[in-house]
Amino acid sequence: MAESQTARPSGAVETEEVFQTLSNQRRRFVVHALEQDGSMEIGDMARRIAGWEYQKDPEAVSSAERRRVYNSLQQVHLPKMDENGLVDYDSRSGLVSATGDLADLRLYLEVVPGNDIPWSTYYLLLGAFGALFATATLLNVFGFGAVPDAVGALTTGVLLVASAAVHTYVTRTRELGVEGPPPEVDEG
Template sequence: MSTQPQNTDAALSSEFGGDPTETVTPLSKDNTFHLLQNERRRMALAYLNEQTGTVEMRDVAEQVAAWENDTTVQQLHSDERQRVYIALYQTHLPKLDDEGVIEYNQSRGLIETTPHVADLCEYIDIPQLAAEADADTTAPVETDSSTAPLGDYEFEWSDYYLGLSGLSTLTLLASSAGLIPASIIPQFAIVVLVVTAFALSAAGQAVMARIA
């Protein structure tokens, strides 16, 4: 009995949960403009447009981080790499997947492109991307859910949660030591306030991720 060769399209369909033979629906102008608003998405698209076959998500993150920091992948610092990785993982690649631009297997970190990638790249000035990444500008830009500019400091959610945790711990310790009289603020009320602060922070981050 002869063995039939594996169907490559079928294998990709099984891997990414899509049908490679289905007709690709053109993106609307609104979706096109929204997807191209963010510089990291433009860089990710530019990189993906130069690749063939299945692409490792980590490779995309490293190249985008290198462009942003005007350096090479080999010279990237871990924090530079991690900042971009988190933003792509949590926000930008899922959005491109939702819009049908890519097929993104988030759990395995694998990406398969669709013809939409080339279509979107027609609107991107590829040679200008690296220059934009390190150019100073006063024009308002869209920010990622993981970071937001604050003067000369780039806000990080990880720093925020670390600070909130420290403040909450100090407050609870002060209450336990009697430095905050229970007659003024009961310890139970402090616990409720701490839990509420974390819940509202998580909700705010989730909303920013959806908007980005």
């Protein structure tokens, strides 16, 4: 742990600090790496992050690329994350470890690409569709009264279960800390 850090109870990370941390791609990459491994030596972390940034195998990263990442991690990002209680960074040994508060950052993340809608909006629309379908069936609008109640209920249930399955899959593939590179790294 850095010498200047004052002890703070677990769970005391402020929302502003979380958003400040997550606003920087390199710090998001630190979160991703530590969610995968728990703790790492800063040199190994710099090589892995440089690989993600330069979109190449970590072993193919040049010493200059690795050094640029290493220097910014050592001088800026890790001390800041240590100060905020998200990592334990021992500058003498070069060891970086995740804290319990680091896992809490997942609550703040929902990676929504530019052409997608947030899942909360999707479920709102799905609920509205279900309500309109039920209302049309009850009021016999456009011949929906002929639809048996069981078919309407089954259709709504299947749509909800299918949506939840897709949501679960998409969320897991966009989550920090899952195997492979961070979700924002384009592997194409």
